[in-house]
Amino acid sequence: MAKRSSRTTIHDIAGALGLNASTVSRALNDHPAVSRQTRELIQGKAREMDYQANHIAAALRKGRSDILGVIVPAVDRAFFASVIRGIEEEADREGFRVIVCQSYDSSERERTMVETLQRLQVDGILISSAKDGKNDLEFYRRIIASGQPIQFFDNVPQELDVPSVVINDQQGAYAATAHLIEQGYQRIAHLRGPQHQHIYRDRFRGYLDALRDAGRPTPPEYIVDIVSHFDSGKESFARLWSLHPRPDAIFSASDFSAAGGIKAAQSLGVRVPEDLAFIGFSNEPFTELITPSLSSVDQQTLTMGQRAARRAIDTIKQRNALDVSHERLVLSPKIILRASSLRNAK
Amino acid sequence: MAKRSSRTTIHDIAGALGLNASTVSRALNDHPAVSRQTRELIQGKAREMDYQANHIAAALRKGRSDILGVIVPAVDRAFFASVIRGIEEEADREGFRVIVCQSYDSSERERTMVETLQRLQVDGILISSAKDGKNDLEFYRRIIASGQPIQFFDNVPQELDVPSVVINDQQGAYAATAHLIEQGYQRIAHLRGPQHQHIYRDRFRGYLDALRDAGRPTPPEYIVDIVSHFDSGKESFARLWSLHPRPDAIFSASDFSAAGGIKAAQSLGVRVPEDLAFIGFSNEPFTELITPSLSSVDQQTLTMGQRAARRAIDTIKQRNALDVSHERLVLSPKIILRASSLRNAK
DNA sequence: ATTATTCTAACAATCGATTGCATAGATAGG
DNA sequence: CCTATCTATGCAATCGATTGTTAGAATAAT
Structure with missing residues (x-):
């Protein structure tokens, strides 16, 4: 027995x-x-x-699985790893489990994942959309119309009116640029991310706005297009350094490119931040480890994950009740000042 | 209608x-x-x-959920984020979903998570054990005895004979130290991780073995205890630099401490790698971004995740068949040479 | 033409927990 | 002492898909 x-x-x-x-x-x-x-x-x-x-049996009967599905481009990117941590923390607190899927930035795969998660009867889906520009808005609309709780974060297809948690890229970029101005830098360049992604358009706009509000001109040659990579930053530095007059500060839409820029600058004997200041974006973990440590814009990743999870859960629980969380929640980024942009290090 | x-x-x-x-x-x-x-x-x-x-209904009937449960200390640590990516990739290939839980390095929480996952009827559980030293071996043994497929990776409670995928820390440390010797460094110090964790014991042993095999003495004052942090590295450098004779190379059991050591050294005008070489452990993403870039030991995280998932899935599918995967799979780490330990940079 | 053999599809039980409704027993009120 | 009101359980249906068994129809064999 x-x-x-x-x-x-x-x-x-x-x-x-x-x-x-x-x-x-x-x-x-x-x-x-x-x-x-x-x-x-x-x-x-x-x-x-x-x-x-047997949770499965209960789930079948109750129609609730207490599982959240999360779709991100890649779980091993620092940004998403941190957001996922936030989601997991909050979900755990509420008795939910989290299933994590990767879209590898393919919209098609993302759609497959959504369907897989639905078959699994997850109670809610959290998505940071794939950035291949092939998002199928109709697909999203159908899901929303079906009543399936869905919550976007980070990258949200524009033209889509959905519950989402994002950060204010424009504001972060503005603050970063304003900080450089405030530090007395005169000729501020921008390493600009791919403009088909709205987050980079926003960062660019923040840069422009800050310069405009300070009454600074924006010479077009100070704007260099990059992809978010180390090498891209190196090349961009070379390009900028060949100009006359040279810029004395760079706001990069990517920490990686900023790091590449710093390394390229140093290899030419350019002193950072005395001759050339840098400030990046994302507050990647490595930013405080390089020399000089890199100023950056923190995207509140942990908070983003927590808020996204909380709203998803709220929506799930309030099913059929007044649902208050269809709005877009915009988090304020925080600029983190480090040696790379501080002329008068305290 | x-x-x-x-x-x-x-x-x-x-x-x-x-x-x-x-x-x-x-x-x-x-x-x-x-x-x-x-x-x-x-x-x-x-x-x-x-x-x-409705996957849930099918799961109930079939007794299989096609879900793997993963428990790690924290999803936002680069090491685990990468392993999880590997697990997810492999699981996806086989039609499995992945539920991720965090133990926050608490054994007690880990046990709770195991039970939660079991209630969810996951088909298999993958664990990197909490490192608080309170692992309940009996608990694990009961699970194994119950026939629940379970696969350990990275940190595995010793004295426990379970299917696992680990890397050979000793071998990695040996290779790192041997590399320093081969580069002509004479006095090699070690930043040693907490010795109650076997991974750090193994790294220490690899260091000792390499020195012994090269016929080098190991002055006890060259061995400094650290925790895996930037500041710990700074302090350790200070300690080592006050010795006579000073070491001319440091093998750190942690990349973070190595980075801290480099920064501290540079602030005193010590040239790396000319005056003092560094090699770390883990191949953290930042290692190639700092200056000089930091040599390190790569832990094959992606592979580790893939293998762990594959073996778990094999076990699940072979239920009741000959189960071949109860063995310990030991991956070989790879030393990644970068500027911080190359005297004659090519 | 009749029996044997295949195919197809229906029937019904099952996975394990939940839940609306019914009921037996208990307690209270008159 | 009898009816009304609770209370604590039991009964049975249900969630949706799967699967062993069975029955009917179609085809082949004799």
């Missing part, structure tokens, strides 16, 4: 006590319609028999 | 076609006992009605 290979079920407990499974179920869920006596009896027996609820 | 709020089920399809749900189920699974005609009819209707299988 100990060799039972399969797990114990409520029926086993019921059988062992001469009760009905429904009573066992209620007892284990602290349903008030069960007397204290039998409840304790049942709970004791359950412990004794090492009962583990 | 379009307002149906709940999803379409096989019964809906069956109803629409005057067939039985079981036939629909078989048709959708390409069961041979369904004629081509009806199969196509059914599949067509399914598409038309936008049918999405």
Whole structure:
């Protein structure tokens, strides 16, 4: 009588006590319609028999799985890893589990993942959209219309009115640029990310706005297009350094490119930040480890994950009630000042 | 007839076609006992009605969820983020989803997570054990005895004979130290990680073995205890630099401490790698971005994740068959040489 | 023409927990 | 002592898909 290979079920407990499974179920869920006596009896027996609820069965019956699905381009990018941590923390607090999928920035794969998650009956889906520019708005609209709780974060297809948590890239870029101005830098260049992505358009706009508000001109040759890579930063530095007059500060839309720029500058004996200041974007973990440490714009990744999860969960729980969270939540980025942009290091 | 709020089920399809749900189920699974005609009819209707299988229901019936549970200390550490990526890739290839949980390095939480995952009927569990030294071996043994597929990776409780995928820390440390010797460095110090963790014991041993095999003495004052942090590296450098004679190379069991050491050295005008070489451990993403770029030992994280997932899945599929994967798979780390330890940079 | 053999599809049980409804027993009120 | 009101359980249906068994029809063999 100990060799039972399969797990114990409520029926086993019921059988062992001469009760009905429904009573066992209620007892284990602290349903008030069960007397204290039998409840304790049942709970004791359950412990004794090492009962583990079958969540799948309950999920099928209840129509809720207590699982959130998360789709990100890649889990090993620092940004997403951190957001996922935030999501997991918040979900855990609310008794939800998190299934993580990668889209590898392919919209097609992203759609497949959404369907897979739906088949799994996840209660909600959190997405940072693929950045291949092939997002199918109709697809998203159908999901939303179907009532499936869905919450976007970070990268959200524009023209789409969906619940989302994003950061204000424009504001972050503005602050970064304003900081350089405030530090007394005169000729501020910009390493500009791919303009088909709105986050980079926003950063560019923040840069332009800050210069305009300070009454500074923006020589077009000070704007160099990059992709978010180390080497791209190196090349951009070379290009900028060949100009007359040379810039004395660079706001990069990417930390990686900023780091590349710094390295290229140093290899020519250019002193950072004395001759040339740098400030990046994203506050990648490495920014405080390089020399000089790189000023950057923190994207509140942990908070983003927490908020996104919280809103998804709220929506799930309020199903059919007034749903207040269809709005776009915009987080304020925080500029982190480090040596690379501080002329008068304190 | 379009307002149906709940999803379409096989019964809906069956109803629409005057067939039985079981036939629909078989048709959708390409069961041979369904004629081509009806199969196509059914599949067509399914598409038309936008049918999405309910994975939960199938899981309950089949007793398999096609879900893997993963428990790591923290998803936002580069090491784990990368391993998770590997796991996810491999799982995806095999039609499995991945649920990720964090233990925050608490063994107690880890146990809770294991139980939660079991309730969710995950088909297998992958664990990198919490490093608080409170691992309950009995708990693990019970799970293994229960037949629940479980696969460890990275940090595995010693004295426990379980399927696992690890890297050979000793070998990595040996190679790193041997490399310094080969580069002509004479007095090699070691920043030694907490010795209650076997991975750090192994690294220490690799260091000692390499020196011994080269016939070098190991002055005890060249061994400094650290925790894996930037500041710990700074302090350790200071300590080492006050010795007579000073070391001319440092093998650090942590990239972070190595980075801290480099920064501290540079601030005193010590040239790296000319006056003092550094090699770290883990090949953290930042290692190639700092100046000089930091040599390190790559832990094959992606491979580790892939292998761990593959073995878990193999075990799941071979249930009751000969299970070949109860062994410990030991991956060989790879030393990555960068500027910080190359005297004669090519 | 009749029996044997295949095919197809239907029937029904099942996975394990939940939950609306019914009921037996207990307690209270008159 | 009898009816009304609770209370604590039991009963049975249900969630949606899967699957062993069975029955009917079609085809082949005799």
